[in-house]
Amino acid sequence: MTRTEHAYLNDTFLFEHNGSKVVNVSRSExxxxxxxxxxNSTIFHPQGGGQPSDVGIISDGQTTFKVLKAIKSGEQVQHLGTFEPEDSTFEENAIVHQTVDKDSRLQNASLHSAGHLIDFAVKLIGFDKWTSSKGYHFPQSPYVEYNHNGQYTKESEIVETLNVELDKLLKKNENVKVEMVPYDKWTEIPSYLPAGEPVRTINYGGICGACSGTHVNTFGQIGSKITIKSAKKKGAVVRVSYKVE
Incomplete structure (x- = not known):
């Protein structure tokens, strides 16, 4: 099985790429x-990690393939979509040009990065017992969830304090640090990452973790404002809903 090179990991702002080779074309089951x-390589981020996939087009100069969704299957990224003309296809080993929808990519990266910045803000306001459990970074009602481990105050206080802290962070506009760490030098590696390969880590203000999503380069690129809409506790979990402007 040919492994897909994940070119999108190197540059979130890479919207076009030429020179990839077609490995296989099949009908969707x-x-x-x-x-x-x-x-053999792709700039399309597949759906995963609470983040939607990129969309866009792949073309060999004559035939266009409209990418409606990208998903990860083992070591491969599958591009699902439709050919134009409908009865056309790509030949194996054909060299193609990839174009990711820029607006969609930037929106996804912004919402995903906002989730990581909220993780940082949570620690800054003193909720050091909260541990991340889930993220949903789709345009429709994004949120991050935490195990509160018994640390919780009034919802209104949490919302207000987080909003103040996030405003400060966006104005500071620090850099987001990306680093490839040797596999044996990193702990708590997510099961979906390839064993033995370098781990891509993302650092927001000292909150560092393994992540294969798309990210902005600075806090300020997320947007002009992140607004915490609610911080509702249900059992052992707190769901923090937000929006980005």
Whole structure:
């Protein structure tokens, strides 16, 4: 099985790429009207980690493949979509040009990065017992969840304090640090990351973790404002809902 090189890991702001090779084209098992295109390298971020996939087009100069969704399957990234013309296809080993929808990519990266910045803000306001458990960074009602481990005050106080802290962080506009760490030098590696390969770590103000999503380069690139809408406790979990402007 040919492993897909994940070129999007190197640069969130890479929207076009030329020179990838077609590995295989097949019909989708779940969507009969759609095809699955495999490439030796891709700039399309697959859905995962609470983040939606990129969309866009792949073209060999004559035939266009509209990428409706990208998903990860083992070591491969599958591009699901439709050919134009409908009865066309790519030949194996064809060299193609990839174009990611810029607006969608930047929105996804912004919402995802906002979730990481909220992690940092949570620690800064003193909720050091909170541990991340889930993130949903889709445009429809994004949120992050934490195990509160018994540390919780009034919701209104948490919301107000977080909003003040996030405003400060956006104005400071610090850099987001990305580093590839040797596999044997990193602990708590997520199970979905390839064993033995360097681990991509993301650092927001000292909150560092393994992550394969798309990220902005500075806090300020997230947007002009992150607003915490609610911080509702349900059992052992706190769900912090937010929006980015």
């Amino acid at each position: 779940n969507e009969p009207k759609q095809s699955v295109v495999l490439l």
